[in-house]
Amino acid sequence: MQIAILLYEGFTALDAVGPYEALAALPGATVVFTAERPGPVTADTGMLSLIAEANLDDVPHPDVLLVPGSSRSTAAQMARGPVRDWLSSADVHTSWTTSVCTGSLILAAAGLLTGRRATSHWLTLDQLAGYGATPERQRVVIDGKYVTAAGVSAGIDMALKLAGGIAGQPVAEAIQLMMEYDPQPPFGAGSPATAPADLVSQLRWRYRDVRAPASG
Amino acid sequence: MQIAILLYEGFTALDAVGPYEALAALPGATVVFTAERPGPVTADTGMLSLIAEANLDDVPHPDVLLVPGSSRSTAAQMARGPVRDWLSSADVHTSWTTSVCTGSLILAAAGLLTGRRATSHWLTLDQLAGYGATPERQRVVIDGKYVTAAGVSAGIDMALKLAGGIAGQPVAEAIQLMMEYDPQPPFGAGSPATAPADLVSQLRWRYRDVRAPASG
Numbered sequence: 001m002q003i004a005i006l007l008y009e010g011f012t013a014l015d016a017v018g019p020y021e022a023l024a025a026l027p028g029a030t031v032v033f034t035a036e037r038p039g040p041v042t043a044d045t046g047m048l049s050l051i052a053e054a055n056l057d058d059v060p061h062p063d064v065l066l067v068p069g070s071s072r073s074t075a076a077q078m079a080r081g082p083v084r085d086w087l088s089s090a091d092v093h094t095s096w097t098t099s100v101c102t103g104s105l106i107l108a109a110a111g112l113l114t115g116r117r118a119t120s121h122w123l124t125l126d127q128l129a130g131y132g133a134t135p136e137r138q139r140v141v142i143d144g145k146y147v148t149a150a151g152v153s154a155g156i157d158m159a160l161k162l163a164g165g166i167a168g169q170p171v172a173e174a175i176q177l178m179m180e181y182d183p184q185p186p187f188g189a190g191s192p193a194t195a196p197a198d199l200v201s202q203l204r205w206r207y208r209d210v211r212a213p214a215s216g
Numbered sequence: 217m218q219i220a221i222l223l224y225e226g227f228t229a230l231d232a233v234g235p236y237e238a239l240a241a242l243p244g245a246t247v248v249f250t251a252e253r254p255g256p257v258t259a260d261t262g263m264l265s266l267i268a269e270a271n272l273d274d275v276p277h278p279d280v281l282l283v284p285g286s287s288r289s290t291a292a293q294m295a296r297g298p299v300r301d302w303l304s305s306a307d308v309h310t311s312w313t314t315s316v317c318t319g320s321l322i323l324a325a326a327g328l329l330t331g332r333r334a335t336s337h338w339l340t341l342d343q344l345a346g347y348g349a350t351p352e353r354q355r356v357v358i359d360g361k362y363v364t365a366a367g368v369s370a371g372i373d374m375a376l377k378l379a380g381g382i383a384g385q386p387v388a389e390a391i392q393l394m395m396e397y398d399p400q401p402p403f404g405a406g407s408p409a410t411a412p413a414d415l416v417s418q419l420r421w422r423y424r425d426v427r428a429p430a431s432g
Contacts, residue, residue, distance in 0.1 A: 014237035014395070017264070021230035021368065024261040031263045040256075040267050045240040047247045048233070049267040051256050071394075101396075122396060139400045151396025152237065153372065161402040173405035174415055178287075179230070180317075180338060180367025182406030183399035184355045186377040189389035190398030199390055 003031045004062035007041040015068030015100040019159035025175045034059045044071045056086040061093040069101025079109030100155035104148040117143045121151035219247045220278035223257040223268045231284030231316040235375035241391045250275045260287045272302040277309040285317025294322045316371035320364040332359040337367035
């Protein structure tokens with residue numbers, strides 16, 4: 001089973017590495033980090049680069065495709081040219097087409113989520129509707145073979161759920177135990193529903209450009 | 217504030233990237249991935265490489281030092297030579313010396329946790345005692361400036377706690393909300409206390425070599 005994780009300049013590293021850690025542990029799975037050009041790809045902080053071992057043409061038919069998000073407004077830019085072509089043609093053959101955070105906007109802008117239920121980072125959730133998808137405020141949304149996760153850390157929950165779907169619950173539980181994924185967040189601010197209301201407002205204002213339509 | 221994350225061949229990627237994602241968002245913080253030699257460093261799956269931008273000599277006095285773990289038995293090997301020298305001399309000046317997963321064995325083998333309470337991956341927790349530390353089965357253990365996290369995903373909880381200690385709870389809450397860290401594990405197998413008992417036994421057997429004393 002080949003799992004392709006797309007990398008692009010400005011991606012959010014944990015969006016990619018959280019799911020990688022769970023999916024690479026699937027028996028018989030190979031995770032391939034792929035990008036338009038092989039080599040280092042720098043994350044959105046500018047402080048970390050991951051290596052893309054393959055270019056898009058090297059991975060034409062992955063079984064699982066995963067698109068991480070970005071804290072920048074990249075959906076419209078990503079969803080054209082070689083990345084769009086690759087997403088469209090690879091998706092025809094995938095068993096699962098997945099995203100984390102604003103990665104769902106990239107899938108949606110490429111036309112892959114039209115008429116589908118999907119989620120995204122809470123700051124960008126409403127943008128999905130502009131691409132013909134139906135936004136759902138859930139941590140992980142599964143609609144057919146399309147699996148989308150909410151912001152950044154939600155990719156871990158998604159990948160464990162996917163691991164269960166692919167290899168069965170006992171295998172997924174073993175992966176969870178090896179990752180010691182028994183989360184104990186020190187604060188309760190992980191969701192706009194539970195975070196202080198003024199914090200939610202502040203962040204909506206601070207990231208209003210990311211929230212603007214990506215094609216705008 | 218400079219935050220140095222040690223990379224070495226065979227490290228566990230999420231141990232490093234989970235905390236990075238939280239700590240890089242601290243106001244005024246710079247995260248530097250450092251290794252014996254700059255360039256690509258391959259994680260324990262063999263399927264992912266991160267770039268170390270700096271060698272150890274480039275980062276003599278980080279404010280925060282973080283050592284990720286590995287699914288291989290590396291503590292004894294790491295805690296000698298240049299890495300041991302760097303850990304020892306850097307630790308003199310740090311505000312926080314931290315680890316994720318079996319990274320605590322590397323700190324302990326370098327003599328930095330002697331007489332300290334600390335934690336580690338559940339499979340290796342008892343090995344801490346062999347290095348003069350006091351094992352504690354907690355997700356995050358803070359003893360003075362030494363902060364150790366349990367296995368892999370516990371680094372995210374640790375980093376958020378650390379972010380609160382460094383910059384105050386409101387800043388840490390903003391980071392948590394941007395990471396949408398509102399975990400919803402699909403299974404309850406994240407800890408040996410909650411996982412099926414036969415799974416815990418199986419993994420103890422399968423990883424008995426990792427569990428053997430790292431110096432053995």
